[in-house]
Amino acid sequence: MSNRNYVIVKHMTLLKQVKITACYVFLVWITITQFKAWSQTQERPFILVKASEREKILDKIEKQDWANEIYTNLQKETNRRVDIFYKNPEAFIKKLPFDWSKKQQNQFPPFLKTTHVANGVQENLDNATDEEWRPAELLINNLQVALNCGVMYYLTEDEKYAYVASSILYSFLKSVQQSEVSTWRGRGGWLFPYDGFREVRVIGYKLPLIYDFIHPYLKQEGKAFDIFKNNKVSFPFEDAQKVFKAYANITVNYGQTGSNHCALEAPSLVFNALAMDDDTDREQWLSYFLTESTENQDALNVMVKNYKNEGDIWPETSQYLNHTTSILARLMLVVNKYNPSLKLGKKYPNVLHALPRLDYFVYPNNEIVRWGDGHRRAHAPYEAYENAYALAKMDGLTQIQNKFAPLISGAIRKGKYKRKGIEALFWYDDDFKDAPVNIELSRTDRVYHAGIVLQRNLSSTGNPKDDMMCFVGGAHMVHGHAEGMNIELYGEGQVLGVDHGRKSYGKNLHENYSRIFAAHNTVIVNGSSQGEGGWVNLGMNKVKPVTMEPEVGKEGVSPHHSFSLTSFVDDKGDKAEATQERTLALIRTSPTTGYYVDVFRSKSRLPNEYHDYLYHNIGDELVFDNQDLDFKETPDRYMANANAPWKRNKQYRHPGWHFFEDVNTSKLYASDVKATFHTKKLEQGAVFMQLHIPGFENRTYTKVKAPTTFESPEPYNHMPTPTLVIRKEGEAWNNPFVVVFEPFNDMETPSVQSVTKIEQDGIYKGLKIVSKTPSETVTQFIITQSKNQVFKNDTLGIHFEGTFAIITINEDDSLKSIYVGEGEKLSYKNEVVTTNSLKSYYKDYSK
Structure with missing residues (x-):
């Protein structure tokens, strides 16, 4: 081993030495010699x-x-x-x-x-x-x-x-x-x-x-x-x-x-x-970008390991992942132009394949699925698309050229992208006039490093207000949040069930709310869910998919239904120690109506457990139909950690709910609850999110004003966020949090008429939901179980071995359809379905 100073610079006080082997010296010498022959020209x-x-x-x-x-x-x-x-x-x-x-x-x-x-x-x-x-x-x-x-x-x-x-x-x-x-x-x-x-x-x-x-x-x-x-x-x-x-x-x-x-x-x-100007210096320093990492800087050949498979993305939040990949693509083009024999596009094609992935993580209104410090309205990096196209053209990568041509063409034609800046003047030539423009969005997708499983169902009306989309996710990463198993819900052209987002780094709000559990649609266990370890001490486990239908890239067995079952372990710190599961289903009942079903199971191995289900929705107010909830002001309910120690980027005031204001809590309440978020000041007109919540013992309901949701539509980017908190004393596994969400606008009436829980031996098993759509009234039996569970109800005539299923009945009690999202066998009265190895099934009996 030998020591060598990288460089001594006048007035520089920090000099570092890097140990290198004789083999390394020889390889660097070869690289420099090869580059020198090129650079001298x-x-x-x-x-x-x-x-x-x-x-x-x-x-x-x-x-x-x-x-x-x-x-x-x-x-x-x-x-x-x-x-x-x-x-x-x-x-x-x-x-x-x-x-x-x-x-x-x-x-x-x-x-x-x-x-x-x-x-x-x-x-x-x-x-x-x-x-x-x-x-x-x-x-x-x-x-x-x-x-x-x-x-x-x-x-x-x-x-x-x-x-x-x-x-x-x-x-x-x-x-x-x-x-x-x-x-x-x-x-x-x-x-x-x-x-x-x-x-x-x-x-x-x-x-x-x-x-x-x-x-x-x-x-x-x-x-x-x-x-x-x-x-x-x-x-x-x-x-x-x-x-x-x-x-x-x-x-x-x-x-x-x-x-x-x-x-x-x-x-x-x-x-x-x-x-x-010295060829040897030039190639030596350039090698630190290409191949020679130091303890303070990863070289390109290390950074590209984040793109192991085609479609892998940089493992951070949205604005960082595309910005990072865009920089790498740009520099690959610069260095490739300097020395075309490197063929960096051909060597690292997955960097280029990663660039358009964020275009597929969008809601129907073109806002981005948000996780961690990610922005809602970041635009696609079209300049990076052109850089990728130019590099692919240099290296003869036809597949990548064909991938980016329609993306660039579509953006130009739709007015989303206009070439500007000196690099465009130097690097871009093609006009893309003959390239196609459409991007096909799949029914389901995953952001693997963020633990996200998303579902979408686009309406046949072609109106984004009639589209439906949701996701569940959560994971630890640089710029990630300790958010637990979080969801967002879309409806009526807006992301209504929202993640808080972020504004300025380092501020009290960001450190002690935006980054931690209370700012997300999740469950807090024993008032103590938190991040620990990892990047800035916000480490948490990744949300894991247990099962989903359709699988990513598949068409799906039903045009109307999809679901995911995910799991999460909340074990950071020492006061939560919880295991959780979340079933999130998207159910369309007509081209203009549909609803979401959220089933959140949570249990702690600690005594005296309690669980709080949080849901934030942009709006003016949260209104309950139940007049007997008897809400009382409870200003101290979430203030236990309001003055706990805080050290920037190291120690936080978990779980962050001391930022809640105007806190009002009900008495213990076991009956069903119906509530609606009113969002009446949108430019498009008023929209609503109605919640049907089956009742269980030992529940209280709290309505609060949470901090403003960043990047929400005017005027809600300046207003508090109405938020619901449901507390369950004891475990919330056998009788989990169950909420049916339906978005609708002021020109419509909600389609969901009633929601009734289905139990077996005192344990929750599913829901009976009656919906009145513009053309018909249907009843749906929705069975939501953990893996390898069996539900049997002779009165209903249902026997189901599996995780998720929907039986839809016409108003005349005739069978309309059967959907098995994941299961082995389902029987309804005289109809028996066996899924065999596919595990999923759908049949429309009206055809």
Whole structure:
């Protein structure tokens, strides 16, 4: 074993050493030798675009309207800033955020540092104020001016642009080196001493691109303006190379592995590596992106292990998974263009296959299924789709080209996507006019790493308001929430049964509500369900599918019914210790009507157990039909942990329900309950979610106002969220929480007329539901059991060996249909069904 310093950078205090074997040295030498042979033929620019591609791009600008629009907008904005510069170069440069109080004689002053202080403690910049962020904003904006000037110089060869870019870059290089890279928590930066992770993402990657574009000008002894010499000076190539290595070093030797951080920092690594003029340095640093991981940075060959199978996605929440994959696809294209012999698209095709998966995790109103810190309305990364298409085209991957062509075509035609930015100008050529546009959404799907099983049933009316969709899920991941076994429900064009979402990181609301159980439609056990261990101490078990119908990718045996049975172990901390099962069924009764059945079983191995079922629905109020519930104000009911210790990202006030306000609780109540969430202020008109809840002993009902649900439709993104909490003293397994949900609008009456529980020997077995649709009245017997259970009722004439089944009866008592979602045998009166190896079955007796 031998030790080797990656690089020594002037003013850098953190030097790390990496142990490498002789074999590793030999392999790196081979890689560098191979790259060197290639790189010696390169003439700048070549990071985003090659000098040889200029004429082709100019032709595109002349002939393609979208390309001409990009160029015209860039030219207009850049010329405006260039004119300001030429009027007074000194005044222009002096607007950079220099810290004049620290200026040394004959030297540039350092830049003002960008920091954030919370409660007297220096922290990262997630919640920086506008004032704290202003120096960084000034710097970022001016570097963007320099980058735009570099692009305009490349396209026009007019040196006025190169001189402006050179002057800004020169001033940055001189000033930044007056500081030292911070060693704060191994995550420090140069200008952001407490957030190097952010610095390389917003600053570090721009510098090499500026340099690459104006290099022909610099190589010809092009000058830069020095504000202290008040004159044009030669460009400091050596300083530039030191700064590029410093930013590459911050990525390679700072930071953390095993998360999206490695991908988010990778553009700075790749671009700074490619900006190095020494071939050996360039390929050495580039190898840290391609193959050579360090303890602080995963290389591409490690990151791609998250895409083991076609369709696998980055294992985080929605905005992070697509953002991460988009970055990798972009960098794969950049490096592939630099060295086409790598064929990165062919080597790692599953990265590209992962990109469109989020398009399939959408509700009928195009909002995204939400888990963890995920956003509701993130848009598909169409630029990444085009990058994937371009890379696939380079590497001859016809299947991937055929996958992305209709996605891009459809987005362009529907007005969802418009090409913009310099990379579009450089990389995109195809018009996709002849590509198909439709995306087929399956009846069921899974987000495997998030434990999510989703169901959808699109109406034959073609109106998204008549569509139905739901999901159950939950799992631990980076940016995941300790949410238990959570559901969301869609109806009348909106996600009505909602997950809270998230806003600003680090705030009390986010840490002690958004991230933990009380913000989700789940069950809290003994008031103590929590996350523990893992990422920021929010670890929890994954929700596991026990059975489902239809299976992912299958058509389903019935056009009207689907279901899932999932399980979860709530054992973090030491006060819940619960086993749980959840049956979630989607049942359509006509093209415009249908309902959801939710059966949640929960039991703890601890004595004196109790269980709380939570359901949040956007709306104005929750109204109960039962006048005898006798609600009383109970302001202290959920306040036990309101002042418990809280340490950001480490310790929380579980389970978070101390944020509930206007808390009112019923007396013990064993009868059936009917309640409705009223949502009357939507632009589309009023909608409702009606709940039928079969009664059981030892139950109380509480209605509360929970915090606002983020990204909900106006005006509910500014209003409290009405929430129902049902408490069961004792176990909730044999007699679980059972709720029938029906969405409807103000032009309709609810179709569900009555809901009656079915029991066997005092144990819940299912429901009898009578529905009046626009065309008929039907009765449905819905049997919901755990695996390997048997239900027999001679009065009803039902015998069922299995997990889930629906028997539908016409108004004249004739048999309309039988559905077995999972089971061995079902008999109803004289009709006997045996499913054999398929385990599922459907027959429509009206045909």
